[in-house]
Amino acid sequence: MEQLMADLKKQIIEALNLKHLKPEDIGDDQALFVEGLGLDSIDALELIVLLQQHYNIKLANPQDGPQIFKSVRTIAEYIQANKPS
């Protein structure tokens, strides 16, 4: 889980071009949207693509997005629960 969250932070920085941040600047439970990292709806689309490209996971129900993309930890938990075998 720790390794997965560390990988996710690097991938999020890369995918969203958050050059002003280092992985250690993103807390495991820090909110990613609005008051947290300040991500927006286009970033949400990029995160959906990130899950497809890196983990081969296609979001079944986009309405689950706000819960899944709440923090790095919630994304990691979703990946662990849905990773193709």
Add this chain to the structure above:
Amino acid sequence: MAIYLKGKGNISPQQTWGDASLLDQPKPAAGNRLACVEPDYTQYMDVRQLRRMSRILKMGVAAGSMALKEANITVPDGIITGTSYGCLEDTGIFLGKMIENKEYALNPTPFIQSTHNTIGSQIALLLQCQGYNQTYTQGAFSFEHALLDALTLLADEPNQALLVGAADEITNTSHTVQQRFGIFKDEHNTLETVNGEGVAYFVLSGEKGPSDVVAITAVTTLYNADEATLSAGIVRFLKDAGINASDIDLLLLGTSGNAAHDAFAETIATTHFANSTQAHFKHLSGEYPTASAFAVWLAARILETKAVPQNIVVKNSGRPVKRVLVYNPYFTKYHSLILLEAC
């Protein structure tokens, strides 16, 4: 009708922003390519806004900000942009990813930002400008059509202040593709033409302010004209503007260093403007479809400073410059005329 220049911003292959020594030491091309001298963009936008923008968007926002600052305007009444190639970098990324990912799981950002109207839209979003927003994409007439639209709008509502400009960028891919056409200098030809890029914005209004010193008084385009048609077109254009060729103090000529193409324009210059000072500008900007926007910036600066940079002059008449005609040929098909006057 005259429209008055309130402010200008220009990011080009030369140092055209930031200090008083503009154009003193022209920057040479790297091979056959002139790349823009770019400012520190964090002066113009938040670092979080920058992260998603490609280079042409950053240049557009910064050039627009420079023009608005000079005009002392926060939000314009409208934004009009001309671009031939649009946002090439994002287009290249998007198309590349389509191949790389086999049309699966494509990143949305480069797709969203690959459209031509992203530049004007991005400026409007950052300024929260909900006014008129139009992008013209008529090849090498894109900037001219943006100007013609501004002239039309300001004829109806002269008190408006419009942000009007042009943007085109070189990417590695576009440069490679264009080089294959043999249009830029290389070891296989004797051309002097270099690839160029640039973004220039102007704040224009139909009402003259007390500090305004430059007006754009006429714009026209001539497509695929032979020498006789072009010659007659120039005479008619000047006559419609209420002047004749001998009234032009400075001819700013967009010859590119291709002897076969330039001969046409040089003949026009010799025939009609023998008594005018003649100057070139594409050794500074490079050749690209909206290079006439660079020429308008240069003409405005000459009228403001009352000085013609010596490194652009090819024939000096010694006349004080109060009226400038920008004649920009783009290869052999596109010819545009933009008349600027001191006011």
